[in-house]
Amino acid sequence: MKQSKFCHEAANTAPDSAAQMSVPAEEGERLQGKKPRKVKNASIFNGKARVFVICMLAYAVVNFAIFYVWMNIDSILLAFKTYNGMSGEQEFYGVAHLFDNFKEFFVNLFTSSGTLPYFFRGALYHLSGFLIAYPVSLIFSYLIYKKLFLHNFFKVMLYVPSIVSAMVISIMFKTLAENFLPAIFKQLGNAPLSDETYATPLLVIYSVFFAMPGQLIINTSTMSTVPQELIEYGKLEGITMRKEFMHVVLPLVYPLITVQCLGLFVGLFTAAGPLYAIYAEMAPDYTVTYGYYIFTRVIGRNASEAYYGFTAASNLAIGLISVPIVYFTKWLLERFDPEAEY
């Protein structure tokens, strides 16, 4: 009976498959051989539903159009503009000078006091966090997933840095590095974060250490989707924990690893790291990353609207340079995809 079928469908399926809901009168008329009356608004997905959906989405769509679409378009157009000090407006360069901002970006990279070291430093902080800390974060997530001794306590402790905020952690680290560590290691001197020899290694240590918790919750919840039968079978076969991690869990959570690795590569050149939290605008040149350099051109005492075009062009150029790197990483990750399924 259609009505009972509808009730079954309504309880168990998505509404689009239950859209052809009928009223009881139609069934009686069909059985008598009469053409069923079309009952107005029989489906719940009628004109009113359309109005409802539009109203519910309107604000979000407008917000998206302004703060995503318009913002990105404006960012691209800004890369071809220059600041007119007289009018206070950003104006397009003439045709002959349309790519001057990009020219400035590339010229700045390769001059003797240029910005190329900033790129490498940013990549160093980012990659050290990725190459060293990311595998460790997977291991930590695995240990929590296996519910080893005190796993709840460790789970909370690993989650605390993301709760307490990077700014608080950065400043505590700065205080530790400039007061606690020199008291133990006299060779660090008075202010190692302002010393060319020690500043970068300390910042790398910071990047690695505080990247180790990683995305603990997402990792453990994805690992918990690994079928228990597989784990039990492995135990019966006598595989060790290392083999279970490498050959069972990791292959099954490989799609998550792919997504996270790609996400990590996105900020390779533009990440500012903890520099602003630790130094504000006074970071020594031997610690500066390109992301920090761009940020201080837009915000702070050294900022000016005259830099807007240059920073937009830098952002665009870095985005274009990053695209092949991200695609190469994606290809590499897919090449090593074990394609494990269960």
Add this chain to the structure above:
Amino acid sequence: MNAVQKLGHDVRTFFKPKNLKRRLKAKGKIFPVVTYTLLVLWVVVFLGMLIWAFFTSLKTDYDFIYYPLDLPRQEWLWRNYMDAFSALTVEVTRDGQLIEVGLGELLLNSLLLCVGVPLFALFDVACCAYVTSRYKRFKITRIIFAIVIFVNYVPVTASLASGLRIMKTLGLYDQIWGQWIAASGGFGAFFLIYYANFKSIPWSYAEAAFVDGASHFTVFWRIMLPMTRGTFGALFITSFITQWTDYMTPMIYLPTHPTIAQAAWGLQFSNTSVPYMLAGLFILALPVLILFCCFHKKLMGSMTMGGLKG
């Protein structure tokens, strides 16, 4: 060899490096022992940092300079917290005048952001996630879902400069309500969590309401949305914590409406001593830690709904 000597011999033999390694390798214990030790070390170092910072916040300047590794020697200055509380101020320029914004206004600005931004953002996300998960018959909802996936997983970032220009053009710059609007996009990171939540609610509740004559909005407002109050609570607290500790967004977009996070960050650059500064940081972190202690299960549980299946 008597019993004690035999015991000593057995212990020494067991912990001999060669024997220990062979024993661990035979039972496949090297990996868990090494990784567990690494985890313990990480936690010990991190806790050690927090504990040292806490004890330092209770020191006098003399103790801090001459005995940085020790517990407070002269006295335990709990007064540092009271003094840091009053030292939390920010200087801003309003109408051409340099004024000092005190704790009351800092707290007010912080609370307006911490409550307003999550409320606006989560309501908008709930609206989008609900229609996208339950009204798939309409093509627009499928398009919106594809846009959400694109926004969340494809890295496209506009420059900060264009963000500032747009905020100034729309008159949202330096307005707290401007932040409510700018942050209330419905396609953010919480969308997938809400989406999964709405999909898990049986549609039969809505069907029963429709049969009783309820409108679509009534079904959403009085049936579906209240069923997600657990998710709303967890995400609200997460967003509250994020806004509470965010010093950068107010610094960029609200130059004359500083928050308490900005004041705590600025302490390190003023003439306050390090113990004061650490006390100020703990004052900032304390509400967050209390919220986390009360709701950590909900907070950590809510994040699992957005997890990816391998």
